[in-house]
Amino acid sequence: MTEQFGALLLEFRRQAGLTQDELAARSEIAVRTIRRFETGAHTNPQVGTVRRLAAALDLSTSDQARLLATAGKFGQRADDPATVDSPQDGRPARQLTANEHELLEAANELADVVRARWQQEEVRRRIHDPGPLPVRWRSAGAELTDGDAPTDLGGALDQIVSCYRRVPSGRLVVLGQAGAGKSMLAVRLVLDLLDPSTAAGAVPVVIGISSWHPAKTSFHEWLATQLIRHYPGLAKPSRSGSTLAARLIESGRILPVLDGFDEIADGLHQPALAALNQITLPLVLTSRPDEYRDAVDATRVLRGAAAIELADLTVADLADYLPRTARKAASDVVTKWDPVLRGLADQPDSPLAAALTTPLMVGLARVIYSDTADRDPAELLATERFPTVESISDHLLTSFVHTAYRRQPLDRTVGLDERWSVEQATRWLRFLATHLTRRRTTDFAWWESGTALGRGPRTLVIALFTGVTATLVDWLVEGAASAFGVRVGTSPWFVSGLLIGFLAAVLMVVSYRLMVGRGVPPPLYLRISVRGGGWRPSATTRTRLRHGVLCGLVFGVCLGTAHNLLALVTSPSAAALVVWTVDAIMFGLVYAPAGALVFWIISMIEAPVDLASAGRPADLIRANRRVLVGPALVLVPLFAGFIVATAEVLAALDAGRPFGLELDWTPPLVIAAGLVSAISGGAGYVLGMTPWGQWLVFARIWLPLTGRLPWAVVAFLEDACLRGVLRQSGPYYQFRHARLQAHLAAGHA
Incomplete structure (x- = not known):
């Protein structure tokens, strides 16, 4: 019936002369939902949704009845109120609230994205070529199963959904040795639960649990963060104020499939199991038997959970x-x-x-x-x-x-890259494996590529790049001015550029330590939108305003220092010291509001990405680059113009008079200062304070320069996924299996 509904909806829409976007605007139903209806991907349209579509299409009473009938809503009149599906016990259906409708739409979109992602991953893993291996399981034993859960759960791969649904609590523990097929079984469970013919209940989502630290973060908070990281569109605020991810969890619309309990850091297995026992949320947990058994012996079995153990192949x-x-x-x-x-x-x-x-x-x-x-x-x-x-x-x-990585005749035909030899690929893969093993993780997060270096060397590399950039920008600006016979400042352009570069490097060391600290900048799950995220100041906006004021103030003081420092060194005197001090302070006062303005505008035009966007690491890298490059083309000239205008106003007001000084701010100096500060300051912020900048500095330049990664690193990682050496899990790259990572890391050592 669903295919008939989609075909009829398409026919009515075309008769009305509407596009999908126009129908979505009229009906206030997401365009993706309409697209799923027309393609037959959406399996259960709600009565209220059908009614809104019929009203938006201005259908006659008979056509509305036809549309309801093909949707499987027999006996429903077109003028019935918008309802959820009627319960099986005959109780009257309840009208959908706006919040419920929002969550229903988000859950449906999430289900489509999850299904598409894991179907693609099954193809990459060649699970159905020529067919899946016969994964079987048996009940793990009474000591690992809660007393209220069934203990006769033997079965094979195609029976995993029926096995799961036999557990009243919806809590299942899947045990197996390394390589036994736990992840394969988890993916099969997710896809079968999302099968259009049987889909019902919460949306199953595979999440690696190894990053959870139960002593620092509650399970719900950690799960919401991971959902946003894997599906960035869930960062969008809901009608109730919290994120869609948090609301979906609170409303029971997420079934977490927690992969890799055994990979949690040593000493945290028992607290993690104890924390999971404090919640009643249905979940699936995979683990090696020994780690789970030890945690159970120290605490208690997972409340309400049945446990199954994968059998060996024969x-x-x-x-x-x-x-x-x-x-x-x-x-x-x-x-x-x-x-x-x-x-x-x-x-x-x-x-x-x-x-x-x-x-x-x-x-x-x-x-x-x-x-x-x-x-x-x-x-x-x-x-x-x-x-x-x-x-x-x-x-x-x-x-x-x-x-x-052996050369094959059809490599290029099937999309494999032929640039790298076996020896090169092995060396780079061993570096990645060693890097992940040292960090005690299986997830290669592209924004954390700088952690291949220690905190001190990482800071110095960022400072070096920032200083070189500032020096080159100053030389370019002052050199261009000299070519037209205009002199900027009193210092020679070569010396001035070196001094500004040195001060920019020092400023970056201080800023990086204060603003980034021991961690790394997290990825930006944002896009640039004219609507933005709203004009109401949020906690994030206020934080950015403070950072903008602080960065602008310090940068202005450094630039003012560079302006007169050479004169102070060559002709030291009390008067020169006063001029230098006042000049530095005035520069800081000019740059502080300029920095705040830029940071405020950025926070206002940012909005969460769409749910289906930036699902792969390469997509997220490109999305982060667009978030930075687009605004930079507008904000750099705006920043420079603000600096020039403010400086000219202060000069016209003779702001140095209270100090008995005349500001030596000639138009060439002010314009050059605005350009140098806007370009080099923006570059320094991007390189040191953003995830894409860290990726650019380390993964695209420093690590390839030192031979630890290839220059075309994204192409190499994507190619490794096509070859089956790596796989993708949301924004992360992972090795095909943890055993392969450990083997390569041991070889590197």
């Missing part, structure tokens, strides 16, 4: 799967895997059989041997070369990277 599973991944031999019956399978059948307790009990290792073996013509898996049967499970696992992990 030789029969391998015999069914591996031959289908390889080309047939000349006989058209035998594949290269047949000798290996016979060896496993003869020796089911061999190290090779034990190594190939997890989907991770089987997947690596498939890439290494099935996807290449010149590799023979029979080499795995050599017990002298591979005497233990660990030696086989290390061989597969090492060979996987080499195989992934």
